[in-house]
Each structure stands twice: as C-alpha cells, then as structure tokens.
Amino acid sequence: MNIKRAFIDSIIKLNPFYLIRKPVMFVVEIGSILTTSLFLYSLFYNGEEPPSFILAVSIWLWVTVLFANFAESMAEGRGKAQADSLRNTRKDLVSKKLSTPVLKSESTLVSSSSLKKGDFVLIEAGDIIPGDGEVIVGVASVNESAVTGESAPVIRESGGDRNSVTGGTLVLSDWLIIKLTTNQGEAFLDKMISMVEGAKRQKTPNEIALDILLASLTIIFLLATATLLPFSIFSVTTSGKGSPVTLTTLVSLLVCLIPTTIGGLLSAIGIAGMDRMIQANIIAMSGRAVEAAGDVDVLLLDKTGTITLGNRQASEFIPAYGINKRTLADTSQLASIADETPEGRSIVILAKEKYGIRECNIQELDATFIPFSAQTRISGINCKGREIRKGSADAIYEYVKNEGGIIPTDIKLIVEEIARKGGTPLVVAEKEKIMGVIQLTDIVKGGIKERFAELRNMGIKTIMITGDNPLTAAAVAAEAGVDDFLSQATPEAKLKLIREYQAGGRLVAMTGDGTNDAPALAQADVAVAMNTGTLAAKEAGNMIDLDSNPTKLIEVVKIGKQLLMTRGSLTTFSISNDVSKYFAILPAAFASTYPMLSVLNIMRLSTPRSAILSAVIFNALIIICLIPLALRGIKYRPVEAKILLRKNLLIYGVGGLFIPFIGIKAIDMLLTLLHIF
C-alpha cells in the first residue's frame, strides 16, 4: 500500500517546477528530456547513436529521477499514514460554548470550527476537546492517546502544572471548562500533522550548506562535461580521425558525475530523521531543532525522575541511644504499614529484608492509622495502646515536645549527619520517646552513570539541576557521575546558567515541564517539554516528549547526530563513486578519436556503449540500494569524533571508491551476456 502510494507520488514529482528545488535531480531530469528528444529525432533522421542505445540511456535516466522521487515518497509515506490517523481525530464536533467560565452559565451548541481563541467551552465525559486550551474550572481524566499513543488516562485540572489540554483528546470522566488558547488550524494537533507530513519542513542550515556544496559540484561537473564537446571537436580535427563525442554520452557522463546518490536521497534522509523522532514519541517543532540536538554540548537534567528514581527510599535504621536497632526497625515497620507512599513501602521492605520482620496482618492489629497531612506533616499508627509517629525532624520534635518528651542531642547529630550526606532523615517516635531515625536516600537509576560516560565521550557535559541543598546535590552528583550540578535551583538560576553557557559558545539542551521552566526552555537551544507539562512549557520548548520521559534527551541527541552523519556519509560515498565512472565512460567516449585511451578502461568493459550504459545503470540502482540506509540512518556509536570519522571514511569514502568498479563491471558482464550492446 505504502509502496504503491510512493510509486504514484514519485511520478507526480516529475513535475519540473517541483524538482527545481532539488538542483541535482533537476539536472538529471533536463538530461532525460534531452536524451528522449535525441531518441525521437534518431527515429526519423540520422541520429548520433543507434536509437536503441539512446532509448536505453533515456530510460535509465528517467529511472534515476524516479528512484530519487521514490525515496522521498517512501520517507513521506511513513509520516502520511500517521498524519491520516491524527487527522481522523480532528473531525468537526459540536461543542458547548459558554458565555462565561461558570458551569451554570448559558451554553450554546456550536460547530467546533467556529470556535475562536479566548472562547470558553464546557467539556463533559465522552466529549472530545475541540482545541488546545487551558483548564479554567474542574478536574477530569482525559485520554490523550490520540496524541501520545499512551492509553492510560491522565488528570487535567485547573491551576498548577496540569492545566493544559490538547485538541482531539477525549474526556473520560467528570467535566472541564476550558479557555481556548489557539485558533482552529493552529492547534497542537495541526502543527503535529504538518510536522509529520513534512509539509512545512524548512531546510536546516546544514542542509542548506550541503545543498550549496552539491550545487557547486554540479556546476563543476557541468563545466567539465560541457567543455568536453569543444575539446573533443578539437581532438578530432587535430588527430584527423573519429567523430566528436555524442550528446548522449555527455549527458550520461554528466548524470553519473553529479552527486545523484546524495542529491536523490537528501530529502528522504531529512524526513526519515523527523520520522525517527516521531517513533521515539518526540514531536520536534522544526527540523532545525533536531539538527541542533546533534550539536548539543551541555545537557541540563532534572535530578528527580531523570537521574534518580523519583522517590527516596529507606536505606538504614539508626536507633537513638539505648534502643535496639531491631526494635527501631520493628517500630518503623509498624508506623509505615498503612503508608502507601513509595517511601512508606520502602521502609516496610527494608525492615523485612534486613531484619526479617514479617509484615503483620493489618486486620489483626485493630489499629487506627493516622494518615500524612500537610498540616502536621507526620503520619503514624495507634494500636494496642501504642502511639507511633514518623515524620520530618522538625515535625516530630514538635510532637515530642507536645507530648512532654525531650529531644536527645545524639538524634540531632544523626539528623544533621544524614542531611549532610545527601539523605533525608525521617524521625520515628513512640509517644514522648524518640526511637531513632530512618535514613531515606535518593536512589540513582541503574545504568545512568554509564549513559553519562557515553555522553562525555560524545563531548557532552551533563549538569544536574536540583532544588536540594549543595551537600545533598554534591553527594547525588558524585554517585550519578554527572559533570556538574546546580543546587537550590530557581528558575532565575537556571536561566542564568543557560545564558552563561551560551555566551561561552555552547549549545544547551534541557527538559522541563512546569510553567516556571518556560523561560529556561525558551532560552535553551534544544528544549524538550514534557507532554504532561503546562501549555507555557510546551510553547516555550522546541520539542515535545509525548512519553514525558526526561532521559529521552539522550535519544534526541543521538537521532540528531545520526541525521547529520547519514547525510555526510552518503555525500562522501556519492563523490567517491565518480572516480570509477570516469574510468568507465572516458575511454568509451573517445574510443573513435584516441582508441589508445583504452588503457584507462581498467575494468575491461566490453564495448563503449555497454560501458556507458553500465555506468548509468549502476548510478540509478545505487539510489534504490541505499534507500533503506537513508531511511534507517547509519549506525551511531557514542565514541570520540575522530574514531567515528575514521570508521565512516573507511566505509563510505574508501568503500565508495571501490564498490562502483565492481558494480559497473558486474552490470557490464550481464549486458554482454544478454547481448545488449
């Protein structure tokens, strides 16, 4: 299906007004038109070459253009399928427009296409949100799978960092009143569709620079082949034999020399790069951002959720003076038994693993649980006359004082020590007596240290951003192996840090989700906003991560680099190929004038015509052979630049020099076998 569509597309793309944007392929098309005319002429008059030969060359030239178009269509095809499914979600809906953002205010049913920015809309369970907006009133669960592909519903509520909704998503329960923040056709979904389709794809600076290089090479080869005609006429006059080189031969030579391989695959590579981003569930707002990702030198990463598992976990029990460690563990376990927070669970697990304290049955205990509240900042349990509490040091100190107890100095020392080492102390008390301290620590994600080492190899500096105090931050930073950290980070401090790095000529990437991240996101060169984040954050960023996974930044960098590398390597390959084509075509072109030039025919191609045709066929086929590589991108390993260069130069440079010799010879043998020319 996809291939059929791509095939039809590639014929439509023969339109010269379309092709003129791609100078290399445009030249091939002009060449094809020229040889086709020569063929038609040779049918009726005395042509410069036998009609069958001119026809064969013409066909293969047209095929070259078609192959290049086909590559582009294939790349676009992948995006188009995705765009179609996105577009389906954007059906015209009937929406309940409100005059004021109050639930009871008067609502009118209007078509969603008539809605404008600033309108208030009521959305109830089962309704599709008509456009991007901000929740003014209400809480609701929303299925955003249309955008994210993730079917688990997310909560959207007014105020805070979860107040943005996306058009095309479905409200599952409750209701929301939203204020539309975009006009129809400008919404996030529309942007996504056009990004995915590649309709609005702007050329990136590197692409433009490469286009210039390719155009220059085309001009040089145009000159080199065009001047061959006068050179050949002169040679014929001066040597007194043979006939001047034919136009068919010259066009063949030209097409073989100009960088058709990369010229044909260039846009496919760019589209495929965007597509790889989409497959990684990242929507890049521009190709420029994707490319900038490859150049990033500094990565700002939030500590929580990115470097550490989001939650702190109990790592040790430190009893107060005179208390058995096991007793503390037992008490702590009891206090946490009903605590369903990750911290609470981790305390129960630690007690079980380290001291073998079995979880007792909650029903048997006949206990009342005191849940954590923001007021008291403590939680606990009352059972069998025992009153056990746990909480932050300050809160427990106050509780103990109220109960008439005293705070032992050793506890204070322990608490300070834990904080200094980067942990979080949780104090446990039974009535007025302090039992001890549970140490909670940040758990650094497994394998993250290795990833940072990879990044260092790629020349990227990692910086951890955290609200923690400098001591805690330093401890986590050392464990995770980041290069630097910013502690007690405020939005201003983040912004300042980014500006400092940029002033030093570096490219900075960061992730963010909150409104307070927006200024820093806007300043960063590559800014990945989490899809769960606020609208402000999403608008400030130039990429949106639909999975809201901050470690994605590393993928983004890789995809960016891969995109550039694929282009560079195929360019090198394309130009290296030319050497062999001279050896195939030149002796053939001057066979009648200087037959001795056959010393240059090092491939021993059978006849001049089969030599020329073989080179042209090879030139067309190599495009098709490289389409999978262009779409997949060449492999990227995070190693030093010089090692990468050596590898790619060997494969694509040196390989590009020799492969066509083999390919052209093979095609020539086949043509000879089939008795064609």
Next chain:
Amino acid sequence: MTIDTIIQIGFYMFTLLCLVKPLGYYMAKVYQGKFCKTDGVFGIFERGIYRFCGIDLEEDMAWQKYALSVLWFSFVSIVFLYILQRLQNILPLNPQKFSGISSDSSFNTAISFVTNTNWQGYSAEISMSYLTQMIGLGVQNFLSAAVGMSVLVALIRGFVRCSEKTIGNFWVDLTRTVLYILIPLSIILAVLLVSEGVIQNFNPYKKIQMIENPEKIQILPMGPAASQISIKQLGTNGGGFFNVNSAHPFENPTPFSNFLEMLAILIIPSALCYTFGFMVFDTKQGWALFTAMMIIFIPMLFLCCFFEQQGNPNFDSLSVDQKSGLLQSGGNMEGKEVRFGITNSAIWATATTAASNGSVNSMHDSYSPLGGTVPLLLIQLGEIIFGGAGSGLYGMIVFAIIAVFAAGLMVGRTPEYLGKKIEPFEMKMSSLVIIIPAALTLLGTAVSVITKNGVNGISNPGPHGFTEVLYAFSSAANNNGSSFAGLSSNTVFYNIILAIAMFLGRFGIIIPVLAIAGSLARKKHVPVSSGTLPTSNPLFILLLVGVIILIGALTFFPSIALGPIAEQVLSK
C-alpha cells in the same frame, strides 16, 4: 631514481623545513604589530608612509571596506602599469629606445603583474625599458605579493577574533608586509645572487663578436636583473627579467644561485603556514596544512623526476644511452639547462607550479607528456600546494573548510574549524573559490580550441597542442603565470582573454575569502570538547589531501586525458 636525485631533493626539503619556523614566527610578530612599535630604523619609514598617504594606523576595517581597498589599490596599480608601458618610449632609462607597448599587451601585462600571475606574453629584453621593469614590473612584484599576504592575514584574523565586525587595516598590513618582510628578504637574496654573478646594471645591451663566426654579432641584454629576480622568486611572481626566465645564465648562473632561487620560491608560502598556526594560537594547525601540502608535493616531485629520467622513447631506436646514473643526468634533457640537469629542473618545475610562482629554469613544453602533467596538475589543484604568497594558504584554508564540512557531517556535528562554525554563508563563498578558477580554465580552453583566433596560436599538432592551451588557461586562471610555451600568446585574442582569466581568477577569489573572514570574525568561538573533530591529526590531514585531489582530479581528469595522457599513449 638515482641516489643523487634523492640527496638533492632531501637537502632542498631539509633546508626549506629549517627555515619555516623562524621566518613564520617573524612574520607572525610583524602582523601582530609586535615586531615594530613604529619606532626604530624601519619605523621611521612606516610612520612616514602613513603620514604621507593619510593612513590612520588605528582604523579597523569591516571586510567590505578591506575588499574595496584591495580592489581600489589594484585598480590604480593596473592603470599606472598600463600607462607606464604605453609611454615608455618618452620616459627615461630606455637605452635600447624601445617603443611603447601595444595596448593589448600592456593590458595583459598590467593585469598579469598586479594579480601576482606574472604571465609574460611579451619578450622582456626586446620590449621593456629598464624603467618599466623597475618601477612598473618590479614594484608590482612587491605589491601584488603583499596584497595576497594581507588578505591571508585578514582571513586569519577572522578565525582569531570573536564577535567583532572588523578584520584589520589593509593599508597597514600592506605597508608592513612590504617594509618588514619582502624588502629585507629580497635585499639579502639579491646580494647573494649578485655574488654568484647575476647582473645588476643600467648599461645598454652589449654587442659581442661570436667566437666561431667572427663576422656575426651577438647582442647580450643587460639590466638591473638581480634586484628583480630576488623578489620575483620570493613573492611567487615569477615574471623573469629576461624572456627565458631563470634558464638564462644572467638570471641564474650557477647551481648555488639555482638552489637559492628554488628555495626562495617556496620559503614564504611555507613559512606562512607557521605564521597561521602561531596567530591562531595552535601551531599544530599550521603544521597540519604544511604537512598536507608536503604529502601532495613530494610524490609529485618524485614523479616528475621519474618521468623525466625515462628519456625520450623516440631515441631508443637510435641506440642513444639515455639512462640516468651518477655520471650523466640522462633522461629527457630537451629544454633543460645542462648546468641544472634533470633533478634541479624537476624540483624547480614542481616548486614553481606548486607555489604560484611560474618562473622556469627549463621549458615545460619539452617535458615528457606525463612529466609535464605534474606542473599542469599542481596548477589545476588550485595553486594551494604552497601556492602564491598568501593566496596559496588562503586557498588551502578554504579547502580545509570544505574538508571540515564533509568530516563534520560524517561525525554528526555542525562542522567547525578552529572553533568557528561553518555555515551556509561560508560554504557559499568557499564554493565560489573552487568554481571560479575551474570554470575559467575550462571555459577559456574551450573557447580557444574552437575559435580561429585561438587555434591559430597553437604551434604543435595533436594532443600536445591541446595541452599548451589548457596549460595557459590553468596558469592564468590560477594566477601561476608559468607558460608551457609553444603557444603564441602575444596576440590580441590571447592577451585579452588571458587577462580576463587572470583578473577574475585573482579578485573572484579574494572577495569571497574576505567575506569568509568577515563572517568568521562575527562568530563566537565554540569551545573544544571530545565531540570536536581534531583538525591537526593525521586522519584529518589525509582527508584534506583526499578532498583536494578528488576535487582537482574530478574537474580536470577529462581534459588531462585528452592532453597529456593521450599524448603519452600515442607516443608509444
């Protein structure tokens, strides 16, 4: 390859290598303004020149103004040189009473000398007065070289400066180059050459009775040769005082004078590599470019020696011993001076075409087809293997930019060279630098081989005649100025068309190079990290060499196949 060839080449390269660092360091200090605080002996001259010309030492120019100054200065020079030649019959210092030069030849010569090409369509000793030679051609030998070096320094500043709009002051760069670099060096060389017997006088031509045939008189041209020869070698000009250039015994009498002159061809372009590295605070970068030049130069040199030592296949049937060995230079001695032999002729031919010098001590037209391909190819590579004073290195830097671009893409990073990002504007300008000379060479040759005026000038039949035309346009478009000879080029057609090629080949490159300088100066420096591609390691040097050879070969392979290669295979 005889052992003495290897020793001579080795000694030449070693001496050159020893001089690169000291001279390069000295030039860097001159350009950084640290050598002369405008006091001291030369300082008086410098201050005087600024006061006399109304130059503001403190002024810093944007690239556009720098370029306009170069163009204005060159335009005035061309006009002056043209008028001087036209009016030399009424001006002093003309003992031979030469008449004014024809308008087309004057036009060609004026452009030729101002563009540092020094293509000579005329025969010096039968047409140019001493005054024209000295204040016209000689002065341009200094100035055109200094213009090239100034442009190079402006480009280097582009790399060094950060977020600035300006790239230096052309007038100051020009003055300092002439005063502190070219004049001292050429005085030293001129004195050494005079000591070897190069003539320096204002006498009328001598009439000598021939020994074997006493009733016949031979006329020996005289003139202030040494002063002009030293700068023509140092400034990569190459325009000889006499028509046969340094093959003439008065220009180049002894093996030692020959050695000095050969050394002078490459010394400034080589040392500028060190100057470049020193000024960008990383001498390794300079050595990297120098190494890349050497990697192309040395094999070319050995190839040229090898092909010339093969001798002429047509002599084989005559049982002539052409074998080169310790006791005879052997090989193809046609067009070569016996006092220099094969090796020193080949070194000269390779050096003079690698650098855009163009002076000769043997006739390239008489080289074996493949031996003659070496000079031709070196010119066609774009005069960047050492190349002209300043112009060679700025051309090389442009190729480095292109290599960096290709390499940068291959490692997945926006390319950067010396901490500056290479973006579309730089690529656009770099492309012009590559396209212009190639286009001029190919189109010029094409026009000449199919028009009657062009074909009339070709004196040799077959592919050799084609090579002559190709060589002439390669030489003009790349501002080399060496001639394959054999082409009667002092005609209106060739004078005009070659002058156009020389003009566009010079300024069509200087302007984009200065534009690159201006654009780089405005950029910030990107700090080095392990993701940065090193541009001074062997891998990059090899890549650079590959890019140069590939672009050169792909552009000119068809024309070389129809010229020298066809000639070679036909002669067998």
